[in-house]
Amino acid sequence: MGTINNIAQILQTQFPQISDRQLREEISEVGQLLHFGAGETLLDYGNYVKMVPLIVKGSIKVSREDEIESKELLLYFLNAGETCSMSFTCCMMDKKSAIRTEAIEPTTIIGIPIKYVDLWMTKYTVWKNFVMRSYDNKMLELVKVIDNIAFRGLDTRMKNFLQSLSESTGSNILSYTHQQIADDLNVSREAVSRLLKKMENLGLVKLSRNQITFLG
DNA sequence: ACATTAAGTGATT
DNA sequence: AATCACTTAATGT
Numbered sequence A: 001m002g003t004i005n006n007i008a009q010i011l012q013t014q015f016p017q018i019s020d021r022q023l024r025e026e027i028s029e030v031g032q033l034l035h036f037g038a039g040e041t042l043l044d045y046g047n048y049v050k051m052v053p054l055i056v057k058g059s060i061k062v063s064r065e066d067e068i069e070s071k072e073l074l075l076y077f078l079n080a081g082e083t084c085s086m087s088f089t090c091c092m093m094d095k096k097s098a099i100r101t102e103a104i105e106p107t108t109i110i111g112i113p114i115k116y117v118d119l120w121m122t123k124y125t126v127w128k129n130f131v132m133r134s135y136d137n138k139m140l141e142l143v144k145v146i147d148n149i150a151f152r153g154l155d156t157r158m159k160n161f162l163q164s165l166s167e168s169t170g171s172n173i174l175s176y177t178h179q180q181i182a183d184d185l186n187v188s189r190e191a192v193s194r195l196l197k198k199m200e201n202l203g204l205v206k207l208s209r210n211q212i213t214f215l216g
Numbered sequence B: 001a002c003a004t005t006a007a008g009t010g011a012t013t
Numbered sequence C: 001a002a003t004c005a006c007t008t009a010a011t012g013t
Helices: A002-014 A021-030 A085-092 A114-123 A125-151 A154-169 A178-185 A189-201
Strands: A032-036 A041-043 A051-057 A059-066 A071-079 A099-103 A107-113 A205-208 A211-214
Touching: A002 A021, A002 A032, A002 A051, A002 A107, A021 A107, A021 A114, A051 A059, A051 A085, A051 A114, A071 A099, A071 A125, A071 A154, A071 A178, A085 A114, A085 A125, A107 A114, A114 A125, A125 A154, A154 A178, A154 A189, A154 A211, A178 A189, A189 A205
Parallel strands: none
Antiparallel strands: A032 A107, A041 A099, A051 A107, A059 A071, A059 A099, A205 A211
């Protein structure tokens, strides 16, 4: 009964990579199950990272802030079965967070206190591999994001955005305003509206107030 | 009916 | 593609 068995079960289904039984037990003992509502911020710029999240359910938006202009840029979404690679480095170096994470739908995580994150790196090969692989995955995705910003136009970025948002939420109906997209992609709202209008004419999306249906 | 907010549009840079 | 200066449409009170 109770939390411990719960977390152990969740780990088996959502994080099969964490295959070490003893490690799973340790996670069950020190990890805590946390819930966040849509729009809730898990971690803000400048906060100290005190936990590393294993995402069990839902999805999380990870963004970077420009210190000078206080503008935001969406980096990527995190989904169930994933973890926040940025948290690892931040917490191990005891640095303030350079990112903001926000639940975009009801989300459940297993929070792991940082002291264990560090400790397990040497204790469990499985954990080290898990951390390294997550890091590598997100680094690759980040490179793609940079490529898109540097070498592709807004239309590619928009398609990628809609694609990953609908994958993250598991729905092609996206409750997002043009302004929110503009903020995430760091472009003007008018540019978003005009591009979406074009895409609608091409049959790629269907537009309505506060909602975009992605027909990809 | 009125106010507020989201979205569409043309002109300018 | 950004910004401005609107207009139009949807929605809440």
